[in-house]
Amino acid sequence: MQSEASLIRRAQMGDQVALTQLYEENFDRIYRYIALKIGDRTEAEDMTQQVFLHALQAISSYREKGMPFASWLYRIAHNQIVDYFRKKSKHATVPLDESLPIPAVGGDPKHIVEQKITIEEVVTATKQLTTAQQEVISLRFAAELSITEVAGVMGKSEGAIKALQHSAIVALRKALATE
């Protein structure tokens, strides 16, 4: 198995297979991370595409520094999300009519409707958390990163992330209960 470092070196030289592999490995989780944070399908799609196009243009400037490549992508995604919210005048408005995609395919409509409500509720509730709590929820449950990886992305210790994860779920529970 080739190491990530060698894969990235090849990608930095313009190797199409290496670039495609990095793209395939990270596409879904970057999309989920963005979608859960902004709650808008169209924007999430555009932003996901921009993250990878930006990464493609900037990959030669990537330096490993002991951090996985994915954390660099999340940083790009995070910056785009910050810009997105900065530009939006009404942050609290979740465009429910442009609702998020439904994970199940081919399921029965009743299940899909229930699923949709849960997505809307969770996206709205997540916005009541602190920025750090939102980040840990998105990285852990949408990007499916391990605690070690989340700690790397957020620049905190694993212990701190576990504590933050605990407080985030407690806060999320309260937010969901009050909706």
Added chain:
Amino acid sequence: MARVNEFENILNDCLDRLIKGETIPSCLASYPQYAAELEPLLKTAQETIVAAAIKPRPEFRQRAAHEFQTAIRNLPVKKGWTFKWQVRWVLPVAIVLILLVGGSGTVIAATNALPDSPLYGVKLATESVQLAFTFSNEGKAELYARFIDYRVEEIVKMVENGDLAQVRLTTERMNGHLVAMADLGIKGSRSQMFASGFGLMSAPEAQTQTNTPTSTDNGSKMGITPTPSTTTEETPAQLTETDILIQHLLEDMENNLQILQDQLANAPEAFQTALQNAIDVMEAGYLQIIDSLG
């Protein structure tokens, strides 16, 4: 403080397990002394996990992949003129040669890689490159048909390996191929697809289950063009090309459905829902393709 740390470690362990598809009762059973405290948090986490399991729409995935491949090809090259020429032309040509001749050990090894294998990324990357270098719709349709067969085989293997998350993920990939195939607008280029054996690329196991004469042609599966007379001789005169294509698609669907249904009959209970979903997705996908043929 020590108790808080211990609880946070236990909570984290349970969350890891929920993400991998385990149930809340299963986690609670491991930590009965913390069950009352854990349960409400795990329920909230479960809701969040379900909400976070959002998938990119297949049409978006396809469009984004195409634009990414285009962007790769348009990457500016920063080195000297001679080297620039080499990077621009030698690399794509080399990839095409690797794919045509099968001369790369990694690519060959990745051909049979399963979703839980480190080489699986190479397999997917190779598929993307194959798609990127296939410009005709009928060629893409052939590739998608082959990829669908691969995904079915992978779903079966992942059930055998007990990896529920990969079963779901592979089903999503299969759905993406089906939707992409339906979006190709293949109706207008039927003749060439017949010539290249479109729709006849079932998994080996599936091929042994069909009695249809045309679907056992290994030459078609390998991309060898059969003589037109072979097809017409075996085809009732009253059938249109669309009818034949639909018939082939139905055979493909039946073969792959049979494989999944056999697996469903023997699969552990934890995999029943995921396998049934795969069956539903496949059936709906094929029917959508057939419907697009009018």
